[in-house]
Amino acid sequence: MTKTAGEPIIICNAVNKWFGEFHVLRDVSVNIAQREVVVVIGPSGSGKSTFIRCINRLEEHQEGDIIVDGIPLGNDIRNIAAIRREIGMVFQQFNLFPHLTVMQNISLAPMQVRRVPRAQAEKKALELLERVGIPEQAKKYPGQLSGGQQQRVAIARALAMEPKIMLFDEPTSALDPEMIKEVLDVMKELALSGIVTHEMGFAREVADRHSCFSSQGRIVEEGDPQTFFDLDVDHHERTKAFLSQIL
């Protein structure tokens, strides 16, 4: 791993999770360094989303350790709150607040959670909207925007909390590849770490590393983007089967 630098900001050690009888995550161990962007790929149902939702405790893991920026994730609500403050998340369905304007969507959490003064929160929101290319939409409601615009607002909303880490759960459904490259560039610029899940080999140039989940919820292979997508390299059988379908 050539690009990884500094201490790991996310440490996952032998994480296991069950949904009832179903074993979703099996012994998942990954370290993610500061400023590193990892794309997690794998077939649907392989546990990619569950994995990143465990990192900010939208799902509970049952075994193993998750440590984010030195804070162990467990049942302590103060730790959960502290970790959520460091992590921004962008959802597949955007999950914008439909009763609030774009501006309010972005500035609400900084004002309510971080206690940022209104003027400052709104200035920041406008800057972020400019960055994602839709400053003219600030006064509209999410229902008045296209899917792509909504996803941009969702990204601005997550960035407004000034997170150290960004999680993207299947962002492509409404996001064109160009846009995600822009976002990942922004993350590089802000020195953020990130995890992106995706069903396809995607945005390979911008990612530092790819991990492939097997259908059993286990990480079968990791690699840098150059070799990961090269079919001539000696891959794990499961990765090979998956890559041959998407390339």
Place this chain on the structure above:
Amino acid sequence: MNSIGSGSVLGILRDERFIKAALQLAFTALIIIAAISLARSVDSSLREKNLAPNFEFWSTRAGFSIGGAEAYYSPDESYWRAYVVGVENTIRVVILGLPLATIVGIFFGVCLLSTNFLVKTIARVYVEILRNTPLLVQLFACYFILVLALPAIRFAIEVPQGNPLLALSNRGLVLPAFYATDRFMPFAVIAIVGLVMAYVVQRELGQISERTGKPTPRLWIALGIVVAAAVIGWGVATAAPAPETAAVTNGSETVEMPVSEAMAQNLLTNEQLREVARAPFFMEQPRRQGLRYVAGVNYSGEYIALLLGLVVYTSAFIAEIVRAGIQAVDKGQVEAARALGFGYGKTLRLIILPQALRVIIPPMGNQYLNLAKNSSLAIAISYADLFQVSNTIINQSGQTVSVFVVIMATYLSMSLLISYVMNTVNSRFQLVTRSPQKGGGLFAIFAPHGAIGSLVRRLAPQRGGS
């Protein structure tokens, strides 16, 4: 010519906008004709049977008494006055029933969503039993099983015993009455000034904390101002000394005696109590004389049974509406709020409730209308609401048609008022989406850009046209 069509007559007949406008006009005409002919036939048949509406009888003597209204209504007054007493009784039930049903309904609705098995099951049983039995049956049960099973008035339950603040019997509930004294005005003025000040300070502090990002304990400060104003007001109002003796009529003679002694013997009139009280208001406790409570505020057993029945029945429906409304909020909304670091309370207040209310308010309005209209079942337990009184009026006067016209108009006005309020509230919670619905209806076709407007513009001679 414009490019949409040729100007020929055939072109206009095929014009979608013309067809829509013509159909609307034809339909309106049809309805007007039908209404006129219906009104004529009703009118003539009523005249034949000598039932033509007559609104003059309303001012003649009613001649019947209304239970519970003896203090302000006598049988010598007009039918109209009796009717108004009935309307007041209906309003008395509805105005208390709506907020009570809402509170109880929200409580059980939240319980239905509880993760605690016992709480959830109790709420579910409550809702299912009340939703699935007829209201009329429930009202009878309330009246005969709950209210009439209470002790007779001689053995009324008094809390505390002997010197009651509350007296409960099968005739109803008696609570203390509060009367303003001469000292009330200074107290009220200072208290209101305090309330206004608290509101202003609270708002200002809110704006300051938004500007600086620093939270202020503004609710506590506001509460402090209100309490301080109340204490100061009380002090000012009670500063002047009260008379120590009063002239009381004991039997035939009038004597001057110390206030405390006169009060212990219940010899003071309300007016004298007002003078001697050293407080902004005084409380009149329930007091029984023979088989009647002569002091305090009386709520009859029928009133309590009706209110209880309506509140309990409607609350079951409201509980389901609240549950459904909260569950209708997408789970992703909660996840997004959590991911942004909102705690449980803020998620509920800022994210879930504003969206749930959008779903809850329209059906809630329906339940409010139901409660208001169901109050007419009062007749079953002989509570003197507007319908019960009207029924007596019909029996005595025989003026069926005109009484029913007035009854309908009354219920309609009440329902329209409730609908208007709910629609106003509702419009404040609606979401803005990409394609807002434009106001349609009959009049839209006359708008400049509606069907007729465009046709008129097309048919008008073109200026400088090709």
